[in-house]
Structure formats: C-alpha cells, structure tokens
Amino acid sequence: TLSELSIRNTFCLVCQGPPVWHKNYPVAQGNRQSPIDIIPHQTSHDPGLGPITLNYDQCTSINITNNGHSVVVEFEDPDDRSVILGGPLDNPYRLKQFHFHWGGKGCHGSEHTVSGNSYASELHLVHWNAVKYKTFGEAATAPDGLAVLGIFLETGDDHRWLHMITDALYMVKFKGSVTDFKAFNPKCLLPSSLHYWTYLGSLTTPPLHESVIWIVLKEPIIVSEKQVHVFRMLLFTGEEEDERIRMENNFRPPQPLKGRKVRSSN
Numbered sequence: 181t182l183s184e185l186s187i188r189n190t191f192c193l194v195c196q197g198p199p200v201w202h203k204n205y206p207v208a209q210g211n212r213q214s215p216i217d218i219i220p221h222q223t224s225h226d227p228g229l230g231p232i233t234l235n236y237d238q239c240t241s242i243n244i245t246n247n248g249h250s251v252v253v254e255f256e257d258p259d260d261r262s263v264i265l266g267g268p269l270d271n272p273y274r275l276k277q278f279h280f281h282w283g284g285k286g287c288h289g290s291e292h293t294v295s296g297n298s299y300a301s302e303l304h305l306v307h308w309n310a311v312k313y314k315t316f317g318e319a320a321t322a323p324d325g326l327a328v329l330g331i332f333l334e335t336g337d338d339h340r341w342l343h344m345i346t347d348a349l350y351m352v353k354f355k356g357s358v359t360d361f362k363a364f365n366p367k368c369l370l371p372s373s374l375h376y377w378t379y380l381g382s383l384t385t386p387p388l389h390e391s392v393i394w395i396v397l398k399e400p401i402i403v404s405e406k407q408v409h410v411f412r413m414l415l416f417t418g419e420e421e422d423e424r425i426r427m428e429n430n431f432r433p434p435q436p437l438k439g440r441k442v443r444s445s446n
C-alpha cells in the first residue's frame with residue numbers, strides 16, 4: 181500500500197530501510213526501541229524530575245560530516261567541557277555529536293511524533309556517560325550509556341543561527357565528505373523553554389542499541405522551509421557512485437511503547 185511504500189521509503193529503498201533492519205539487528209523488535217509517539221496527556225508528571233542543565237560554553241566542535249545517513253557535527257570529548265546534567269540523569273553526560281533527521285519536499289521528517297503529529301525535522305544532541313564508561317562505543321551498548329536531547333524543528337521564519345550549519349552543507353554533499361567546523365556552540369539551536377518529556381529508548385538507526393535516555397524538548401525551534409530544503413541537497417551516495425540519491429526521509433517511524441512510561445518535566 182502507499183503507506184507501506186512510504187514507510188519503506190524511509191532510509192530509501194536502496195539502503196534497505198527500517199522494515200528490514202530486524203534481520204541484521206534483532207533488537208529492532210526489542211522492548212525499548214525509539215522513536216515513539218508521545219501522547220502528552222498520557223505522560224506522567226513527575227515532580228521529582230528536576231530541570232536539565234546544558235553546560236556547553238566550553239564546547240569544542242571539530243568538523244561536519246556526511247556519514248551517508250545524516251549530517252553530523254562532532255565535538256572534542258576528552259573531559260567534561262560540554263555536558264548535559266540534571267533531569268533524569270544520575271551523572272553528567274558528555275556531548276559527542278549532533279545530527280538531524282528530515283523529510284522530503286512537502287513532508288515532515290521528525291522521528292518522535294506528538295499525538296501522531298510529526299514535525300518538519302528533528303535535531304539530536306548525543307551525549308555519553310563518561311563517569312561509568314571509558315569510551316563512547318562502550319557507553320553506546322550500556323542501558324544508561326547515552327543521553328540524547330531531541331529538539332523539534334517547525335517551519336516558519338528563518339533561524340538566524342541555523343544558517344551556520346546550512347552554509348556548511350554545500351561542502352559535505354557526498355557520503356563520506358567532511359569539512360572543518362570549529363567554534364560552533366549548539367546552545368544557539370535551543371528553544372526558550374527546556375521543558376521536556378523523558379523515557380528509556382534506543383538509537384534510532386543501526387545498531388539500534390537500547391542504551392539511550394531520551395530527553396525530548398516540548399518547544400520546537402522555528403526554521404524556514406528554505407533552510408530545511410538545503411538539507412535535502414545532501415546525498416546518501418558517494419562522489420564516486422553513478423547514481424545520485426538525495427538524502428531525505430532519513431527518519432525511523434515511531435516504535436511500540438511496550439508498556440514504557442513517558443515522564444514529563446512539568
């Protein structure tokens with residue numbers, strides 16, 4: 181059916197999208213998979229959930245890369261120079277990278293949905309628990325190893341700071357390309373409110389490890405359709421490949437909640 185086709189289209193047919201991931205990654209059908217559909221009135225308000233704090237002022241961005249699935253900005257993480265703390269987290273988690281998920285022309289591409297509604301795009305700031313684990317790779321396989329901050333992007337006016345990212349995308353059009361991207365502080369991509377939903381989930385792309393404490397901000401940031409369109413100029417394919425496949429719809433659809441509780445900061 182069209183809906184199956186559209187689901188299969190996610191992560192494009194060529195790269196064998198979400199419906200077939202379970203063959204190589206059986207955890208795809210696990211009990212704490214992400215993303216999910218968040219239904220606000222079914223979340224439980226937990227007064228014990230404090231605010232989150234983002235200490236990004238000493239962060240050191242390194243580069244921006246097209247990894248064939250998304251565009252990723254990577255950070256130096258040798259110490260606790262840029263961390264997220266508080267909220268559901270028992271330790272500070274170090275900022276490792278951020279990346280985006282988006283749709284095709286005229287269709288939305290967020291991963292989490294809210295009461296069945298998706299946003300134009302979703303930004304993921306990926307952090308790891310360096311108190312308990314020695315490396316990102318080790319943390320990425322532990323149940324409390326990662327904390328990903330999800331921020332929805334809604335279309336409207338231009339976002340004054342997102343231009344720094346979209347201007348760099350022209351340099352990383354092809355899979356495997358990378359370019360310097362220094363002195364970028366992702367604090368400029370936050371909405372005014374840090375109110376959030378939180379639940380235990382997973383990576384949304386293979387290896388789909390069930391190692392993520394998700395913190396999804398309720399308030400979206402506003403970016404222009406033109407700015408989202410620049411992301412669709414990226415390619416899934418490398419410079420040496422004959423066929424050029426536009427990087428779009430790189431989102432996984434919502435997964436079964438399997439009895440999990442989604443808590444609300446307030």
Ligand SMILES: NS(=O)(=O)c1ccc(NCc2ccco2)cc1
Binds near residue numbers: 306317385
């Ligand atoms: N979309 S996301 O934020 O859930 C996410 C974040 C990070 C990776 N990383 C992939 C990876 C390889 C080894 C360990 O981890 C994959 C997906």
Ligand SMILES: [Zn+2]
Binds near residue numbers: 279280281304384
């Ligand atoms: Zn992501």
